[in-house]
Amino acid sequence: MSDLEIKTESRIFPPPADFVASAAISGMGAYNALCAEAAADYEGFWAKLAREHLHWHKPFTKTLDESEAPLYKWFDDGLLNVSYNCLDVNLQKGLGDKVAVIFEADGGDVTKVTYKELHAKVCQFANGLRSLGVKKSDRVVIYMPMSVEGVVAMQACARIGATHSVVFGGFSAKSLQERIVDVGATLVITADEQVRGGKHLPLKSIVDEALALGDCEKVSKVVVYKRTGGNAPFNPARDLWMHELVANQATECEPEWVNADHPLFILYTSGSTGKPKGVQHSSGGYLLWAMLTMKWTFDIKPNDVFWCTADIGWVTGHTYITYGPLAMGTTEIVFEGIPTYPNAGRFWDMIQKHKATIFYTAPTAIRSLIKAADGDASIHPNKYDLTSLRLLGSVGEPINPEAWMWYYRNIGGEKCPIVDTFWQTETGGHMITPLPGATPLVPGSCTLPLPGIMAAIVDETGADLPNGQGGILVVKRPWPSMIRNIWGDTERFKKSYFPEELGGKTYLAGDGAIRNKDTGYFTITGRIDDVLNVSGHRMGTMEIESALVANPMVAEAAVVGKPDDTTGEAICAFVVLKRSRPTGEEAKQIALELRNWVAKEIGPIAKPKEIRFGDNLPKTRSGKIMRRLLRVLAKGEEITQDISTLENPAILEQLKQAQ
C-alpha cells in the first residue's frame, strides 16, 4: 500500500506457446470472455459450472441465496456427496486402476494407491466410523501425520456427512484441546506416532494429554492409525486401532447425500494476525472451486503428476491434496517428511524420482532452500533432473521477486510458468492468480482475479481506488467456496469479514494491495494491520522486505513499524542473513550497508531506522512470519498475545534485544 512510486518490475514472462495451445483457459481473450460472462449473468455463470463439474444426487434449483447475507448459501437445495465426487465418479470414468496417490514416507519408502484401492479404503473406514455411531453433522477431529490414512480419514468423514476438523500434527496438547472443545468433537482420529526428519514424534500421547485437560467429555472414541508401532498409551475402553476397525468392513459404502451447504469441514486459520478462527466450509460450492482452480490455475491434465507440499493440517492441504486433485482424477504425490531430510535436496530428488509435472510450495520453503543451496553445492537443484516439471506454484505469503526469479531459473529451468496464488483459509481456493496459458507473469505479482471473483481495492469507506493507489483488498460478490461462518461465532464472522463500514456485504480479506497503473495487476502489500505510515507516507511492509531480500547477503526479512516522535512511525527491520548472525561492530556495519541499500532501492523514506539480526524469524507452524509479534518486540514491550500457533518461541528472546 504505497503512495510512493512503486519500484516498477520490468521483467515480464509471456505464457509459453505449448501452454497457450492446450490450456483450459487459453490466452487473455478466453480469460476476458469468462470474466465478461460472469459479469453479465453472475448466478448463471456459477450454476452452469456447478452443473457441468459436480455430480448431483438431486439437482439444485436455486443458485445463490442472499436472503440472510452475509450468511450466503450456494446451490443449497441440491444434494451431493463430496467423497462420491472424488472417488466413485472416477471409477465410473474408468480410472479405477489409475494411481491416485504416490505416497513417499520420511525414510523414502514409496506406496502407490489406485483410485479403486482408495475408494475401498475410504468406504471401509466410513463404514467403521458408522459402526462407532458417527453420523451426519458430528464433528471429528483429525490429528494425523501426512499419510494415505490421513486423506482416507478426511474422505471417510465426507462420505458419511461428518464434519472434520484437521489439526496440524505439530500443535501442542493445549492447542489441540482448544480446537476439540471449540468444534465439540465426538471422535478423534490420530496415529501412534509421526515420523519427520528421521525422528519419531508422539501424536497419541498428545491426544491423551489434550483430552485430560478437560471439557472433552463428548469425545467417546479415539481411533489410532498404527504408523510406527512405537510406544503409545492405549486405553482399550476408549481407543481403537484403525486397522482393526476396518478389518471386516465392506468395501462399498452408501454415501450420505447432503445439502450443498452442509459443513464439509471446519479449519482454524494460521494465527498470523490473532487468535485462530474456526472457518466453516461448505460441500458443493467448496468442491466446485477446488475442481475449477485445479483446471484453470494448474491446468491439470490426465498425465500430470501433481505435488502440493502443504500439510493436510492447512487449507492448502485440504483443497490441493485431499479434495481438488482427487475430484479431478489426478495422480498426486503425498509426502510425509520435511524438505531438509536427509538433506535439503529432498524436494528436487523427489521431483526427479516421481517425475512430478506440477510443483506447488510456499515462499518460506523456497527461501530456506535458496539459503541451503547457496551453502552446499551438492544439493543445488542443478544436480537433479527436473525436466519433468511443466508448472510451478507458490502460496502462503507474498513471494519476493528475487525468490521468484530463483525458483523460475533453478527449479523451472526458465520454461515453467509460476502461478503465484493469492488466497486464504476463508476463500477455500485460489482467488487472484496467473493462468499459465494466458497471463504474462510479473515476479512478485499475483496478477489478476480468477473469472467470477470480483476482487477490488477500496479505501476505508469502501470507495473504489484507482489503479496505482494502494488500499484494502475486498471481494464485492459472494463466491461459491467462500467461508460460511466462523464456527459458533456468527458475530465475529460478520465483524471480521463483512464489517459495517464497508456496507456489511463486501468481503474484507484483511490484506492490503495495489494494482499496477498499466496492467491492473494486483500486488499484495501486506496485512492491513501492517501498513506503515512514515512522515505521512503510507507503505506496505512487502515492498521494503523485498528490497532487503534483493540484497545478496539477505535470506529473509520482516519489517514492522514502531511509534516515533518525529516521523509518527519508524521502520524496524528484522533480518536473517544467508551467513551466520552478526553481532557487535560487524552487525552495525552490515545494518548501515542495508539501510543504504534500501534507500537506493526504494528511497530514503523507506530506510529502516533500526535493523535487528536473528537466526530466524518468529513463524506460524505453517511457516508464515508473525509480524504482530515483531511489532511488540520493536516497541520493546512484553508479548501478551496468543502465541499458540508460534513454531519457534525461543527466537523471541534473541530478537528482543536492539543491537
Ligand code: ATP
Ligand atoms: P490468521 O488469519 O489467523 O491471521 P493467516 O491469514 O496467515 O492467519 P491463512 O488463511 O493460512 O492464515 O493465510 C492467508 C493469508 O496468507 C492471506 O491473507 C495473505 O496474507 C497470505 N497469502 C497467501 N497466499 C499469498 C500470496 N500468493 N501472495 C501474498 N500473500 C499471500
Ligand code: MG
Ligand atoms: Mg487470515
